[in-house]
Amino acid sequence: MKAIVTGGAGFIGSHMVDLLVENNFEVVIIDNLVNGRVDNFSHHKESVTFHNLDLCKTVNLIDYIQGADYVFHFAALADIVPSINNPIQYHKANVEGTLNLLEACKDLKGLKKFIYAASSSCYGIPETYPTPETSAIRPEYPYAHTKRVGEEYALHWATVYNIPVISMRFFNVYGPRHRTSGAYGAVFGVFLAQRINNKPLTIVGDGEQTRDFTFVTDVVNACYVASQSKYSNQIFNVGSGNTYSINYLAELLGGEKIYIPKRPGEPQCTFADISKINKLLDWSPSVKFEDGVKIMFDNIDFWKDAPIWNENSIKEATQVWFDCLGEK
Numbered sequence: 001m002k003a004i005v006t007g008g009a010g011f012i013g014s015h016m017v018d019l020l021v022e023n024n025f026e027v028v029i030i031d032n033l034v035n036g037r038v039d040n041f042s043h044h045k046e047s048v049t050f051h052n053l054d055l056c057k058t059v060n061l062i063d064y065i066q067g068a069d070y071v072f073h074f075a076a077l078a079d080i081v082p083s084i085n086n087p088i089q090y091h092k093a094n095v096e097g098t099l100n101l102l103e104a105c106k107d108l109k110g111l112k113k114f115i116y117a118a119s120s121s122c123y124g125i126p127e128t129y130p131t132p133e134t135s136a137i138r139p140e141y142p143y144a145h146t147k148r149v150g151e152e153y154a155l156h157w158a159t160v161y162n163i164p165v166i167s168m169r170f171f172n173v174y175g176p177r178h179r180t181s182g183a184y185g186a187v188f189g190v191f192l193a194q195r196i197n198n199k200p201l202t203i204v205g206d207g208e209q210t211r212d213f214t215f216v217t218d219v220v221n222a223c224y225v226a227s228q229s230k231y232s233n234q235i236f237n238v239g240s241g242n243t244y245s246i247n248y249l250a251e252l253l254g255g256e257k258i259y260i261p262k263r264p265g266e267p268q269c270t271f272a273d274i275s276k277i278n279k280l281l282d283w284s285p286s287v288k289f290e291d292g293v294k295i296m297f298d299n300i301d302f303w304k305d306a307p308i309w310n311e312n313s314i315k316e317a318t319q320v321w322f323d324c325l326g327e328k
Contacts, residue, residue, distance in 0.1 A: 001024075001025050001026065001069045001070065002025065002026040002027075002028065002067050002068050002069050002070070003020050003025045003026070003027050003028070003068065003069065003070040003071070003072060004028050004030060004064075004065045004068045004070070004071045004072065005017050005020065005027060005028070005029050005030070005072045005074065006030045006031070006055060006071070006072070006073045006074055006075035006101065007030075007031055007036060007073075007074035007075035007076065007117075008027070008029030008030065008031055008036070008041060008048075008050075008072075008074070009029060009031035009033060009036025009037055009038060009040050009041055009050075010031065010035055010036040010037075010040065010074060010075075010179070011040075011173075011175075011177050011178050011179055011216065012074050012117065012170075012173055012216055012219060012220065013029075013031070013036070013072070013074035013075070014036075014040035014041050014177055015175065015177070015216045015217060015219075015220045016072050016074065016220045016223060016224075017029060017041050017044060017048060018044070018220075019217075019220050019221065019224055020072075020224075021044050021047055021048065023224070025070075026049075027044070027047070027048040027049070028048070028049045028050075028051065028064070028065070028068070029041060029048055029049065029050045029051070030051050030053050030055070030064060030065075030075065031050070031051075031052065031053075031075065032052060032053060032054040032055075032075075033052060034077075035077070035078075035179055037177075038050075040177050051064050054097075055075055055093075055096075055097035055098075055100050055101055056092050056093060056096050056097045056100060058100070061100060061101065061103075061104040062104040062107050062108070065101075065104055065105070065108065066108070068108060068111065069110065069111065069112050070111075070112055070113050070114075070115070070227050071101070071105060071108075071111065071113070071114045071115065072115045072117075072223060072227070073098065073101060073114065073115065073116050073117060073154075074117045075093075075097060075101075076093060076094045076097075076117065076147065076150075077089065077090050077093040077094060077143070078143060079143060079186075080141050080143055080265075080321060081317060081318055081320060081321055082143075083141055083142035083143035083144075083146070084141055084142060084320050084321065084324050084325075085320060087142040087146075090142050090143055090146045091142075091146050091149075093146075094143075094146035094147055094149070094150050095146050095149045095150050095153070098116070098150035098153055098154065099150075099153050102114075102153060102154060102157045102161075102163065105157075105163050106157070106161050106163065111163065111164065112164065112227070113164050113165075113166060113226070113227040113228075113229075113232070114154065114158075114163050114164060114165045114166070115165075115166055115168060115223050115226060115227050116150070116151060116154040116165060116166070116167045116168065117168060117170060117223075118147055118148070118150075118151045118167045118168060118169045118170070118235070119143075119144060119147040119148075119169060119170060120169045120170060120171045120172075120212075120237065120239075120270060120272065121139060121140070121141075121143065121144035121147065122137050122139050122144055122147060122148040122151070122169065123135050123136070123137065123138070123267075124136075124137075124138035124139055124140045124144070124265075124267070125138075125140070125265075125266075125267045125268075126267060128273075129243075129269055129271045130239075130271045130272055130273035130274070131237070131270070131271060131272060131273055132237070132273040132275075132276070133169070133235045133236065133237055133273075133276060140265035140266075140325060141265060141324075141325065151167050151235075154167060155167060155233060155235075158232060158233040159233060164232035164233075165232060165233055166226045166227070166229075166231060166232060166233075166234050166235075166236065167234070167235045167236070168219075168222060168223055168226060168235075168236055168238050169235060169236065169237050169238060169272075170214065170219055170238050171211075171212035171213075171214050171237065171238065171239040171240070171270055171271075171272045172186075172211045172212050172213045172214060172239075172270055173214050173215075173216055173219050174186070174188045174213050174214070174215065174216065174292065174296065175215050175216030175217065175292065175295070175296070176216070176295065176296070176299050176302065177216075177302070178216075187211075187246065187249070188296060189303065189306060190202065190309050191249070191250070191253055192253070192296060192297075192300055192302075192303040192306070193303045193306035193307060193308050193309070194255075194308060194309065195253050195254070195255050195297075195300065196300050196301070196303055196304055197308050198255070199256075199308055199310065200255070200256040200257055200258040200310075201250045201253065201255055201256070201257045201258070202258055202259075202260050202309060202310065202311060202314055203246055203247065203250055203257055203258070203259050203260070204246065204259075204260055204261070204262060204263060204266075205259070205260075205261070205262030205263075206247075206259065206262075207245060207246045207247035207250065207257075207259065208245055208246075208247060208268075209245065209246055209266070209267075209268050209269065210243040210244055210245045210246075210268070210269045210270070210271065211243060211244060211246070211269075211270050212239040212240050212242070212243045212244075212270045212271050212272050213240060213244055213249070213289055213292070214238060214239050214240040214272075214285060215240070215285070215287035215289075215292040215295075217287060218238075218240070218285040218286060218287050219238055221283070221286075222236070222238045222277065222281075222283050223238075225281050225282075225283045226277075226281060226283075229280070229281055231280060231281075234280075236276060236277040236280075236281070237272040237273060237274050237276065237277060238272065238274070238277065239271070239272025239273075239274050239285070240272075240285050240287075240289065241272075241274055241284065241285055242271075242289065243269055243270065243271040244289050249293065252290065252293045252294075252297075253293065253297060258311060260311055260314060260315070261315075263318065263321055263322070263325075264321070264322060264325040264326045264327070265321070265325035
């Protein structure tokens with residue numbers, strides 16, 4: 001079997017590559033290396049094909065995916081603040097890149113599944129916890145919106161052009177190889193860089209907000225199970241089956257803590273209802289949160305060169321967040 005992994009040099013995509021190689025797939029990675037790193041898949045260098053391509057700009061994309069049985073689409077720009085500053089760039093990467101890939105897939109003969117990596121941020125601030133796939137869609141910022149629009153294109157192309165699409169809505173993915181550079185982003189990268197440099201952990205608000213932290217190997221396993229299933233034109237939440245406070249994460253990591261202002265547009269809780277994926281695909285997560293945090297801490301040296309955020313630099317980096325999403 002041949003599988004295409006867009007964003008295969010990135011955090012989640014490279015773990016997808018690991019699983020596919022382990023299952024004896026012929027793997028083709030497409031990544032423009034804006035956020036991805038060749039080191040993330042270098043241990044497979046002899047057994048994968050890599051194309052340094054931008055999905056938005058590549059002509060004749062079909063030439064690079066020809067013969068694929070499966071397409072796993074992880075390529076995207078992430079993070080909230082950069083998407084507020086550069087919404088057009090996010091639209092091009094997350095919407096136009098997805099559309100170009102879907103157009104190429106229309107010409108693929110025998111495509112068994114197109115797996116779209118969607119985001120739970122499409123729910124915005126939900127009214128129901130755990131949050132089911134039927135919840136209202138109300139993204140709070142451009143990243144969330146562009147991922148949702150990409151999902152709509154994928155599901156629409158599934159209906160019109162008979163592409164066997166499954167959309168997987170990820171909740172707060174963490175694990176080894178999480179991006180270490182660039183804009184202020186996910187809590188694990190921020191905390192681990194602070195921890196390795198003996199700096200205080202910067203906790204937003206009172207720290208009692210909770211997140212459905214889901215280990216990356218569970219996420220890619222869910223994508224693999226979905227790809228092998230009989231279903232198409234479906235949406236599945238992918239979560240841990242629980243939700244954990246930021247204070248609890250800080251307690252597990254240890255060290256000094258300081259508290260910074262709560263941010264607008266963020267839910268007090270993220271918590272996936274995973275009953276659908278459990279029932280239809282017989283999938284459930286296997287990595288306990290405490291074990292996942294230990295794995296991260298055991299690999300803390302990976303974050304030794306990551307940006308070290310503090311109260312002042314975070315305030316400066318996220319000011320646009322408050323300006324755009326705060327009280328009007």
